[in-house]
Amino acid sequence: MTSDDMSRRLALLSLAAPFAVATRAEAQAPSFPTRPITLVVAFPAGGSSDVTARILADGMSRDLGQPVVVENRPGGATVVGTMAVVQAPKDGYTLLFASTSALTTNPHLYQNLPYKVSDFQPVSLVAVAPWIIAISLTVPARNLREFVDYARQRPGQLNYHTYGPGTGADLFASMVLASTGIRAEPIVYRGEAPALTALSTGEIQFMPASISGALIEQHKAGRIRIIAVADAARSPAAPDLPTFAEQGFTGLEANSWFGIAAPAGTPAPVVARLQRAVAAAIAMPEVRNRIDATGFTAQSSSTEELARIIDEHSRLWGGVISRLGIRLQL
Structure with a gap:
């Protein structure tokens, strides 16, 4: 083997080394999830939003192999529950059953809102109504x-x-x-x-x-x-x-959306796994049929699609709120 051949071989080995280390690290890293996940619902128990969240949680549990436990944290125009997720560890084990109120109207309504939309990582749409x-x-x-x-x-x-x-x-x-x-x-x-x-x-x-x-x-x-x-x-x-x-009444189109959001900074592989779990749950006929029976229409999405929906609804309701001149304090 010539010195040039040896140099080329060493160069190729040095390029491959990081990938080998990464592969070993991935193999050694624990899979997600390894324990129950909490899904925070910022609405009282018993309403359509709560019922839909519980139906979804059942389907996600089956796909993830771990319980998804619904926790109702109503109060403060959804702020109580939303803040519970903002303040949670960024590990995918505490999620928000997000809604139009929490992420598209509250930021325009409340001057002293203690969170920002950017505090959240969209995961998937769940339903529209x-x-x-x-x-x-x-x-x-x-x-x-x-x-x-x-x-x-x-x-x-x-x-x-x-x-x-x-x-x-x-x-x-x-x-x-x-x-x-x-x-x-x-x-x-x-x-x-x-x-x-x-x-x-x-x-x-x-x-x-x-x-x-x-x-x-x-x-x-x-x-x-x-x-x-x-x-x-x-x-x-x-x-x-x-x-x-x-x-004959045009221009009156509006719906509520419901989805899953994680704290911003949640690792991308965890977000991707959660998105797949939502999609798998919505694809289950019994889950879809039970959600549809609430009056909502079951619908999953990519993380990017939910981000777009949040932005579009923010512009719609922000315009309405601005025209009405509504500014509230918590």
Whole structure:
């Protein structure tokens, strides 16, 4: 072997050495996950968001081989639960069941919000839920046009539900009122169940809400009437319900999204494994069917796609909040 051949061989060995070390290190590193994962839900137990998170957690547990435990941390307009994840170790064992409120509206609403969107690493979309308008049977309207005409003839006389200033229902209601010229009064309810009761009894005349299994069930039972879906297409959960655009009201398209986010700085291989687990769970027919039964539409995504959705919704709701001049303090 000549000295030139020896030099070339040593050079090739030196190039290969780092890869050999990396391969040995990867083989020795523990696989993820090796213990239970906590999925923090910033909403009370029992609602559609909580139910969806628990269905997903069951599917992810099966794919990951470790329990995914749902922990409800409601309060402070989702800030309590969101901060619990911000402050958690960046190891993939504490995740946020992220939502429109936490990552797209709160940053525009609250001047003293203790976290930033950049504190999170998007993992995957889980589900989307279009906004709808439901009305009381005490209102003599069969469709959106008849309801708008009825409400315009009674400025300030109709009531609608909200969960408080700046909440998703409140912002969507503001979009509807501005677009239709309706004037109505908000009444605050703590949860979907009391708001639905108020709608069915005529205490409130209409309800801007994110579609849910409970709403669809009450609609099908003839206790309330859903008259419009704020999406580009009809909801798979209720294909009989017409959209706003189908009834001549364009520009009223909005939905809520739900996904999984980890603390920013979580290792990329861990994020990738979690994303695959969400996709695998959503691909399970029983998981998809159970989520769809809540009224939500099950849908996984890449991390990049969820980041894009967060950005798009931030621009949409940020514009609404800016036009309304809403600035809140926690």
